[in-house]
Amino acid sequence: MICPRCDSKNVDLLTKAPVDDAWEVYICETCCFSWRSTESDDIKDPEKYDKRFKIDSSKISSLDKIPPIPELIKKKD
Amino acid sequence: MSYRDLREFLEVLEKENQLIRVKDEVMPEPDLSAIGRSAPDMENGPAVIVEKVKGYKNSVALNVHGSWQNHALMLGLPKDTPVKDQFFELDKKWSDYPIKPVWVENAPVKEVKITTDINLFDVLPLFRVNKYDGGFYISKALIVSKDPEDPDNFEKQNAGTYRIQVKGKDLVGIQPLPFHDIAVHLRKAEERNEPLPIAICLGNDPVLNFMSSTPIEYVQSEYDFAGALKGEPIELTKSEQGNLDIPARSEVILEGYIMPRERRIEGPFGEFPGSYSGARLQPEVKIHTITHRINPIFENLYLGMPWTEIDYLMALNTSLPLFRQLKRDFPEVVAVNAMYTHGIGVIISTKSRFGGYGKSVAMRLLSTPHGMPYSKIVIVVDEFVDPFNLEQVMWALTTRVRPDKDVVLIPNAPGMPLDPSSEPAGMHTKLIIDATTPVAPDKARDTELLDVPDKVDYWMNYLRNTMRKEGDK
Numbered sequence: 001m002i003c004p005r006c007d008s009k010n011v012d013l014l015t016k017a018p019v020d021d022a023w024e025v026y027i028c029e030t031c032c033f034s035w036r037s038t039e040s041d042d043i044k045d046p047e048k049y050d051k052r053f054k055i056d057s058s059k060i061s062s063l064d065k066i067p068p069i070p071e072l073i074k075k076k077d
Numbered sequence: 078m079s080y081r082d083l084r085e086f087l088e089v090l091e092k093e094n095q096l097i098r099v100k101d102e103v104m105p106e107p108d109l110s111a112i113g114r115s116a117p118d119m120e121n122g123p124a125v126i127v128e129k130v131k132g133y134k135n136s137v138a139l140n141v142h143g144s145w146q147n148h149a150l151m152l153g154l155p156k157d158t159p160v161k162d163q164f165f166e167l168d169k170k171w172s173d174y175p176i177k178p179v180w181v182e183n184a185p186v187k188e189v190k191i192t193t194d195i196n197l198f199d200v201l202p203l204f205r206v207n208k209y210d211g212g213f214y215i216s217k218a219l220i221v222s223k224d225p226e227d228p229d230n231f232e233k234q235n236a237g238t239y240r241i242q243v244k245g246k247d248l249v250g251i252q253p254l255p256f257h258d259i260a261v262h263l264r265k266a267e268e269r270n271e272p273l274p275i276a277i278c279l280g281n282d283p284v285l286n287f288m289s290s291t292p293i294e295y296v297q298s299e300y301d302f303a304g305a306l307k308g309e310p311i312e313l314t315k316s317e318q319g320n321l322d323i324p325a326r327s328e329v330i331l332e333g334y335i336m337p338r339e340r341r342i343e344g345p346f347g348e349f350p351g352s353y354s355g356a357r358l359q360p361e362v363k364i365h366t367i368t369h370r371i372n373p374i375f376e377n378l379y380l381g382m383p384w385t386e387i388d389y390l391m392a393l394n395t396s397l398p399l400f401r402q403l404k405r406d407f408p409e410v411v412a413v414n415a416m417y418t419h420g421i422g423v424i425i426s427t428k429s430r431f432g433g434y435g436k437s438v439a440m441r442l443l444s445t446p447h448g449m450p451y452s453k454i455v456i457v458v459d460e461f462v463d464p465f466n467l468e469q470v471m472w473a474l475t476t477r478v479r480p481d482k483d484v485v486l487i488p489n490a491p492g493m494p495l496d497p498s499s500e501p502a503g504m505h506t507k508l509i510i511d512a513t514t515p516v517a518p519d520k521a522r523d524t525e526l527l528d529v530p531d532k533v534d535y536w537m538n539y540l541r542n543t544m545r546k547e548g549d550k
Contacts, residue, residue, distance in 0.1 A: 005211075015198045015246055022132030023105075025198065027212075031356075032244050032342050034212040036205075038131075039106050043208070053209040053345065055356065065340045065358045067255045073268045 003028035004035065004049040006057045031055045078153045078307045082185075082326035083280045083376060086151070087124065087138065093156050095123045095146050102129040105204040109137060113206070113379025116140035117386055122147065126374070133202035138376040141283060143386035148393070151283045152306070160393075160465040164412060167306070167393055168400070174297075176304030184314035184325035191367040192317075195247040200329060200367055201279070201375045203243055207347030211356060214346060215241035215249070216387075217378040219278040219289040219299075221321045225265045234322060235259055236299040238290045241277065242343050247364040249277075250343040251335065256450070258295055263335060263360065272334035274319025275362060280328025280376040285311065291394035292447050317366045328373040333364040349391070350418055351382040352497045383418060392416030395447065399423070402445045407438050414464035420451040421496055424464035427457060432519030435511040436485065443490070443507055450491045450503075456510045473512040483511040 001011045008030035017023045027034040033055075035043050042048045080086040090096040097116075103109065109127065116125050122144025127137040142148060146156040149163055152170070197203065203213035218241055224233040235258040242250040253260040259275075266273035278285075284306045288299040300322070304310045314325040316332050323330055340358035348354045380387040393416065400413035409428040417423075427438050435457035442448040442455055458464060458473040478484065485508070492505030499505040515521035 015196055017132030018134055018196075018199045019132050025213075027244065032211060032242070032250070034243070036106060038104060039205070043106075043205075050209060053353075055342075060342050060356075060358075063342065063356060063358045067253055067260045067263065069338050069340070070264050070268050072270060 001026065002046050003031060003033055004044055004046045005033040005053065006031040006055040006060075007046050008057055030057050031060060078284075078309070080282070081312070082282050082324075083138070083141070083328060083374060086141070086283050087126065087374075089150055090124050090141075090147060093146070093150055095121065095144070095150065095156065097123050097125045099125060099127045100129070102131055103127055104131050105133070105202065107205075107208075109139065109202075109204040109377075110206055110208075110379060113139045113377075113386070114381065117143040117379075117384060117389070122389075130202040130204075133198075135200065135202055135372065136374050137202050137204075138280070138374050139379065140386050141376060142286065142378070142390040144389060147283075148389055151287065161412060161463055164393055164396060164400075164465070167397055170306045170308070171302075171397060171401070173305040173308065175301030176308070176310055178300045178304060178311040178313045178322070180322075181312045181314055181325045184312070185370050186323070186325060186327045186330055187314065187368050188371050189369050190317070191369075192365065195364055195367060197243055197246060197249075197331070197364065197367075200369055200373060203375075204377075206377075206379060207353070207381055209353060210346050211242060211342075211344050213243045215243065215277070215279065215377060216380060217279070217286060217376055219281050219285055219324070219327075220251075220259065221276040221278065221316075221323055222259050222262045222273055223319075223321060224262055225269065225271065225273065228320065230296075231322070232296045232298045232301075234298065235262065235295075236278075236285070236289045238286070240346055241362075242346070244341075244361065247333075249331075249333075249362045249364065250341065250359055251275075251362055252343065252359055253335075261295065266335070267337045270337050272337055274316075274321060274332075274334045276316045276319070276321045276323045277331040277333070277362075277364075278323055278327045278329075279331070280374050281324055282307075282311065282326065285324055287390065287394055290391055292398055317368065327370075328376065329367065329369040331364050332366040332368070333362045335360050335362050347381050348495055349380050349383065349385075349387050350421075350495055350497055354495055388416070388418075391419050395420045399442065399445055399448060403438065403441055406441060409434070409460070410438060411460045412464050413442075415447075415452070416465075418496075419493075420447055421493060422454045422456075423448065423452045424456045424458060424470055426460055426462055426464040427513070428460040429513050429516045432516055433511075434516070435513040436509060439509040439511070443487075443509075451493045452507070453492065453496065453498075453505050454508045454510075456512055458512045459514055462512075470512075474510065477512040477514055478510060485509040485511075 343359035344356040487507040492499035
């Protein structure tokens with residue numbers, strides 16, 4: 001299986017439905033996108049996922065950090 | 078108040094014909110999102126309980142705050158109370174701050190306790206709120222955290238609403254924006270490389286969600302304000318870990334900690350200005366304990382193109398602090414309407430002490446903590462114009478504004494990054510429109526306002542009674 005949003009192969013089964021095996025939820029470990037097996041094809045299919053919302057996995061690490069990580073306080077001896 | 082928690086408030090709504098039960102089984106997508114979008118668009122905007130969601134055990138509550146009728150009932154007022162009257166009632170209750178909470182044993186939220194094999198999906202019917210959201214979101218949470226430098230200080234404890242993206246069975250992402258209180262707590266924890274304990278409280282007394290989205294001061298307790306709004310103390314209890322004070326009557330509590338000095342991708346997420354906010358690197362929360370009531374209700378909200386539930390929730394709780402801050406220095410101010418797009422648009426009603434006064438009031442608004450970054454368009458109207466009545470405000474714009482002297486632009490001022498028109502993000506040009514009647518030494522053509530005819534009160538009553546009698550036939 002491939003992530004519909006960033007095309008990564010690093011996809012895991014997140015959970016199955018608590019009742020009736022009604023669906024499964026998958027998650028991409030690269031871009032954290034998650035989706036349910038019962039959602040429409042334009043959510044699940046990498047070819048049909050809207051290009052405006054696709055994510056280039058090589059650019060994830062350069063996204064803004066909110067909030068910024070502060071400097072560590074040095075412990076006094 | 079005639080309710081103590083979400084369940085009892087839902088009963089109030091049902092009695093007042095402000096609640097719909099969906100008994101048919103629905104799909105998590107796209108049905109829950111579509112229901113959350115539809116309910117506030119209906120006349121009287123009812124809350125909706127969805128009893129059965131495919132694959133899940135528990136029910137979902139949507140649009141609990143999503144109309145002026147529900148908002149009035151939350152404040153203990155008749156459901157047809159006009160917005161301006163709700164504003165003044167809120168102002169009155171506000172003065173009772175603080176009413177301290179009480180701590181109770183055997184809290185309902187502790188009926189069920191889960192500490193092993195945690196799976197959020199077992200308890201919460203999670204769903205995608207908008208189509209291109211990065212995942213399933215918890216949009217209506219009250220999140221409790223303490224100041225790591227002063228953990229015993231009750232007032233510095235914060236209960237705020239921050240968006241939550243589910244990223245695993247026991248893992249969620251959170252958005253602590255730098256100008257919100259939880260970011261202060263997190264900074265102090267991260268400077269020490271310590272985890273920050275938090276409690277994500279779901280399905281609350283509606284007054285608690287109202288306060289958790291109100292911009293009060295850092296050293297003020299949302300619980301003390303919630304008590305003031307209710308006229309009686311909120312019931313609290315202690316979290317299982319982290320010594321946090323949590324509502325005793327919530328439906329579900331997710332306890333966990335923000336992992337220090339780590340950021341992972343979060344978003345995008347459809348936000349209140351009606352557009353998506355992009356993906357960023359944000360902190361994550363490990364959930365170690367869930368406590369909940371038997372048969373918990375998952376309360377969540379839809380947000381998107383205004384107006385949706387969140388616009389009702391953030392309407393008067395944004396207006397009131399601004400009103401109080403203005404009133405302190407400008408006693409002539411009558412009311413402030415900051416309910417459009419979370420205060421990006423504001424209408425102030427004031428009496429003018431002398432010529433140009435309207436502009437001064439607007440400039441004061443633009444130097445308040447919320448108004449400085451958020452407010453972009455400020456309209457000032459006379460004291461007899463109801464700022465919550467847009468027909469009257471349009472009258473003021475069309476009859477009181479001379480664009481050559483009453484319209485002012487202030488370029489390159491602080492802005493709000495979620496406003497998609499701010500360019501660069503977080504900067505914008507302010508627009509002040511002074512729609513007040515000129516007073517000396519300012520000049521205008523002589524005009525005389527029309528009076529209402531004599532006996533209007535008599536005939537209004539007469540006509541109303543006649544209509545009521547016709548309706549009874």
